[in-house]
Amino acid sequence: MMAINRYRLKALAKTNKNAKRTERLLEDLDPLIGTILLGNNLVNIFASSIATILAIKLWGDGSVILASLALTFIILVFAETTPKTFAAKNPEKIALPASIVIEAFIQIFKPFVWLIAQLSQGILAILGIKEKSDTGDISSEELKMVVNDAKPIIASNYQKMLLNIIDLEKVKVEDIMIPRHELISIDTSKPDEIIKQLQRTQHTRLLTYDTSSNNITGVLHMRNVVNLYAKDAFSVENVLALIRKPYFVPEGTSLAHQLKHFQMQKRRLGLVVDEYGEIRGLIVLEDILEEIVGQFxxxxxxxxxxxxxxxxxxxxxxxxxxxxxxxxxxxxxxxxxxxxxxxxxxxxxxxxxxxxxxxxxxxxxxxxxxxxxxxxxxxxxxxxxxxx
CATH class of the missing domain: 3.30.465.10 (Uridine Diphospho-n-acetylenolpyruvylglucosamine Reductase; domain 3)
Structure with a gap:
């Protein structure tokens, strides 16, 4: 029961009744473990009592120790080590059909199991140990282990992409942004030089500023400028009309959140600002995607x-x-x-x-x-x- 793969069990539960029953039993471990331990201890103690009585009747009082040693050996080999090792290596083969019997015993011993559980919790409360609620949440590290364990069924490149997606929450925008000193921008306060600046640029997107490079006014996409040429409508006024207001991203934003924000805002780039509003760099959608799929x-x-x-x-x-x-x-x-x-x-x-x-x-x-x-x-x- 405990060794079975929970993810495979969840998949089997959609078509297999025994798997669905097993999944239901594992959702509440207290009655499951309580019933198994109750039956296990009851059988072991009962077997010990029978062995003692038989040893005394057949060979006298001095044979009790030998009978105990022999029974211990038998229980360890045939009732503990061998069957449990086999079950751990073949969990589905054992757990699924056994769930029928175990569920029946849970219903039969339910009052006794409840009483034992209450007594145990009472003793733990006296010792100052409180019961912790298990939410069943899986951490990112555990999720990465699941992906790593899936090597036989997931191609290595897809596996790497999944691991990169899991790590998006840990990576911040400033980790992959283009630094401020590497950004190319044009001064819109000098109309006579705008055309010259556009002719020299080798980038598809340019930042625009008014007089001071710290006064960012927006973003200009060169594709739209080319469209003006195609329509024979190129002029400084039309170029300035294409400038789109800047989109600012707070420093410390994770890539996972920023990817979602880009999608919601229908943006492809944003200016990373610190707590004082100073521009630190530029984050581009393609850079986030590269963190997932690798470099383009x-x-x-x-x-x-x-x-x-x-x-x-x-x-x-x-x-x-x-x-x-x-x-x-x-x-x-x-x-x-x-x-x-x-x-x-x-x-x-x-x-x-x-x-x-x-x-x-x-x-x-x-x-x-x-x-x-x-x-x-x-x-x-x-x-x-x-x-x-």
Whole structure:
């Protein structure tokens, strides 16, 4: 009963009466366990009494100890170890038909089981132990174990996607956002330069601001600008009319919630803001989907440019790369708790801007500083160290 797979039992219960009965019995464990223990102890004590009486009548008082040892051996082998091991390895074969008998005994011994349960709870209450209600909720870690155990029936790529979906609640928008300093925006307060800025851009979406880059006014989609060209209606006024109001996302929002918000708001991107309303970066729907299914082809070249493998097995890395992306590319396990980029992780470890040719070891990764400026690190070399 206890070894049976609950998920398979739930599936069998739709077509099998015995499985449905077994599932019903397992929903309330107190009478089930109480009845089984009552019957088990009753039979064992009864068998012990019979063995003692028979031993005294056949071989005298001195044979009681031998009879007890012999009965203990018989019970352990034939009534405990062997049948329970067999049942644990074949739970459906035993539990489903046995549910008929057990349900009948539960009804017969119900008053005795209830009385024993009340006495037990009373004693536990005196000892200060309160009964905890089991809600039956399954944690994310337990759910991940279920997915991992389903390897024979779920393809590895689908299994990885399911695990990524479970982890969406743990990942925050700031973990995968495009940092503020990497965002491309155009100044709408200078109409004469708007066309030049649009001609230079290589992005499909642009942020717009008025006079100051901190005064974000909206988002402009280049597809709509191209449509203006197609309709021969291109003008600065028509371009400005295409600007869509910005959509702000609070820092700390989980990817699971943000994916739902994007769907409800019919949005594809949002500006991540901190508690003071300052813009920290940009979160895009495609980035959330990549957390589930892996990188899309359109973004793979960017990752390759940021991480270049060398002949000696090391990697030249742009330290602005996110740690999550680096972990995925190099199969490493660098922490994302304190910093989101490799540059931030290095500065967090050193507590200062390092000099060139400085090396630092984090976990099993040796990081050599190759290029720096006065304010930030420009290029590093990563070497994976064998833990052994």
């Amino acid at each position: 082809t359109s973004n793979q070249n960017e990752s390759i440019d940021e991480v270049i493998k060398q002949e000696d097995g090391s990697y030249l890395v742009d330290p602005r790369v996110s740690i999550r992306e680096l972990n995925a590319l190099l199969n490493t396990n660098l922490s994302v708790d304190k910093a989101k980029t490799l540059n931030g992780l290095i500065l967090e470890e050193l507590q200062s801007i390092p000099k060139r040719d400085v090396s630092i070891k984090i976990d099993n990764i040796l990081i050599d500083i190759i290029q720096i400026t006065d304010r930030t690190i420009k290029l590093v070399k990563l070497t994976k160290i064998d833990p052994s």
